[in-house]
Amino acid sequence: MAASVAGAAPAIQVRGVRKVFSGSEGEVVALDGIDLDVEPGELVCLLGPSGCGKSTLLNAIAGFSPPTSGTIVANGRAVTAPGPDRAMVFQEYALFPWMTVEKNVAFGLEMARVPARERRERVDALLGMLNLREFRDRFPKDLSGGMRQRVAIARVLAIDSPMLLMDEPFGALDALTRRNLQDELLRIWAKLRKTIVFVTHGIEESIYLADRVVVMTYRPGTVKRIVPVTLPRPRDPAAPEFNALKREISQMVMEEQARHAQAEVGGATAD
Amino acid sequence: MKTARSHAARLARQLLVPAIVLVAWEGISRAGWVSPIILPAPSQVLVRWIDYARPLAPYDPAEGSRLRWLFSGELPHDALASLIRVAGGFAVGAVLALPLGLLMGAKPIVYELMNPLVQILRPIPPIAYIPLAILWFGLGNPPAFFLISLGAFFPILMNTIAGVRNVDAIYVRAARNLGASEWTLFWRVMVPAAMPYILAGVRIGFGVAFIVVIVAEMIAVNSGLGYRILEAREYFWSDKVIAGMISIGLAGLGIDVGMNSLNAWLLRWHRGVEG
Numbered sequence: 001m002a003a004s005v006a007g008a009a010p011a012i013q014v015r016g017v018r019k020v021f022s023g024s025e026g027e028v029v030a031l032d033g034i035d036l037d038v039e040p041g042e043l044v045c046l047l048g049p050s051g052c053g054k055s056t057l058l059n060a061i062a063g064f065s066p067p068t069s070g071t072i073v074a075n076g077r078a079v080t081a082p083g084p085d086r087a088m089v090f091q092e093y094a095l096f097p098w099m100t101v102e103k104n105v106a107f108g109l110e111m112a113r114v115p116a117r118e119r120r121e122r123v124d125a126l127l128g129m130l131n132l133r134e135f136r137d138r139f140p141k142d143l144s145g146g147m148r149q150r151v152a153i154a155r156v157l158a159i160d161s162p163m164l165l166m167d168e169p170f171g172a173l174d175a176l177t178r179r180n181l182q183d184e185l186l187r188i189w190a191k192l193r194k195t196i197v198f199v200t201h202g203i204e205e206s207i208y209l210a211d212r213v214v215v216m217t218y219r220p221g222t223v224k225r226i227v228p229v230t231l232p233r234p235r236d237p238a239a240p241e242f243n244a245l246k247r248e249i250s251q252m253v254m255e256e257q258a259r260h261a262q263a264e265v266g267g268a269t270a271d
Numbered sequence: 272m273k274t275a276r277s278h279a280a281r282l283a284r285q286l287l288v289p290a291i292v293l294v295a296w297e298g299i300s301r302a303g304w305v306s307p308i309i310l311p312a313p314s315q316v317l318v319r320w321i322d323y324a325r326p327l328a329p330y331d332p333a334e335g336s337r338l339r340w341l342f343s344g345e346l347p348h349d350a351l352a353s354l355i356r357v358a359g360g361f362a363v364g365a366v367l368a369l370p371l372g373l374l375m376g377a378k379p380i381v382y383e384l385m386n387p388l389v390q391i392l393r394p395i396p397p398i399a400y401i402p403l404a405i406l407w408f409g410l411g412n413p414p415a416f417f418l419i420s421l422g423a424f425f426p427i428l429m430n431t432i433a434g435v436r437n438v439d440a441i442y443v444r445a446a447r448n449l450g451a452s453e454w455t456l457f458w459r460v461m462v463p464a465a466m467p468y469i470l471a472g473v474r475i476g477f478g479v480a481f482i483v484v485i486v487a488e489m490i491a492v493n494s495g496l497g498y499r500i501l502e503a504r505e506y507f508w509s510d511k512v513i514a515g516m517i518s519i520g521l522a523g524l525g526i527d528v529g530m531n532s533l534n535a536w537l538l539r540w541h542r543g544v545e546g
Binding site: 062064081082086095107108139140156159 | 445
């Protein structure tokens with residue numbers, strides 16, 4: 001695969017990224033001084049309380065909203081616009097409700113002008129891989145949240161992007177469905193070795209999934225610490241090592257949560 | 272058994288008030304409390320309605336098929352004339368409103384340029400254009416088509432603009448992320464996403480067109496359901512006036528039911544489809 005051929009070069013290279021939003025209440029520094037490298041085939045979680053800018057960083061990598069300053073290079077090219085080489089999975093699924101499951105999954109392939117026959121084969125294989133075959137003619141409204149997110153994952157896998165950007169994809173799901181989909185994601189990742197950047201505010205989720213957990217600070221969002229997770233997979237959230245890590249990361253997140261609370265009480269943005 | 276009985280009970284409840292009104296009306300008319308010219312009895316209206324609807328001459332194979340004979344009465348001709356006007360005027364209004372609405376919804380510059388004019392013209396009821404329509408187009412079908420298309424135009428335009436402007440940004444993001452070009456984004460994402468709004472506008476537009484056709488037929492032409500009830504009034508045939516009104520109501524109901532089921536099918540993917 002293209003991503004692993006690149007070898008030593010990082011899949012994503014974030015350098016000195018700063019993002020300022022100006023609104024009616026003045027300027028808010030959402031991100032500041034972000035440096036981050038993500039290796040090809042690596043699964044990295046961005047973790048932090050809401051308002052820490054983790055989604056902002058992901059959107060910047062996706063090319064939806066460019067940073068105020070700093071550079072982002074993905075797949076060897078400077079990011080200037082959204083594109084299918086950085087496939088995005090949204091928390092709200094963002095499936096096209098007027099298309100059936102099958103049409104949703106095929107959309108990216110149509111955009112890439114993949115011939116109809118090959119398209120059908122690839123869509124069929126993906127529907128099989130995500131256990132969606134019997135739902136191919138359904139509309140998204142007739143699916144559960146977990147099913148919809150499976151379709152959304154199939155839709156981005158269809159375009160065979162070397163990397164997946166996932167914005168709290170399992171945040172709206174119940175605990176059991178979430179665990180199922182986490183396992184499913186790990187299975188797919190082990191098989192396809194995509195680079196994955198996964199935004200979450202779930203501490204356990206980040207330790208369960210990631211090679212490295214990037215803990216972010218609350219406003220302005222900076223990288224507080226990068227915690228490598230070396231526990232072998234499949235990981236057991238009840239294991240003592242897992243819990244030790246969880247305690248350590250919780251500590252960091254709680255500190256940021258407290259800063260968040262203070263900022264709320266103070267009514268001003270911390271800077 | 273139980274559901275059949277509760278169905279019957281529901282039907283009885285629904286028919287109760289109309290039945291009382293009909294019986295009271297019949298009674299008042301038969302008792303001679305009001306002149307039959309002011310308020311003819313429902314039975315008289317029914318007889319007149321059948322008379323209005325049925326073929327004028329007995330069946331003659333030399334005149335063509337039996338189906339053609341069946342629709343040779345006055346009512347089928349009137350209804351057809353009105354429906355053709357509605358369909359034609361509506362088509363013109365829709366063909367003009369849809370592209371303009373899509374453009375105004377998608378391109379802020381077009382919206383800024385066109386919106387003031389639209390806002391000034393929109394509140395003017397199509398009926399108010401009648402004098403101008405006659406001055407411009409004379410009598411006959413042209414002013415009727417003009418008024419009907421005007422009636423259909425604004426509801427479709429307004430809803431199309433709102434539909435496109437309210438497309439959830441998440442769909443646009445997802446489509447761009449999957450590699451959609453501007454053109455595909457518009458046709459495969461914006462337009463379908465706006466479809467619930469657009470179809471609601473189409474339905475309102477059709478309703479307005481149906482109101483306007485009746486008015487237009489009263490002033491500018493001499494065929495159609497609107498013309499017929501006005502003509503009947505000239506002769507003090509109030510039974511025929513009411514028979515004509517009921518026909519108009521039935522035609523309107525038929526259009527709305529048809530439109531509704533078309534919408535339900537087109538929007539079968541949509542969460543909030545009305546029943």
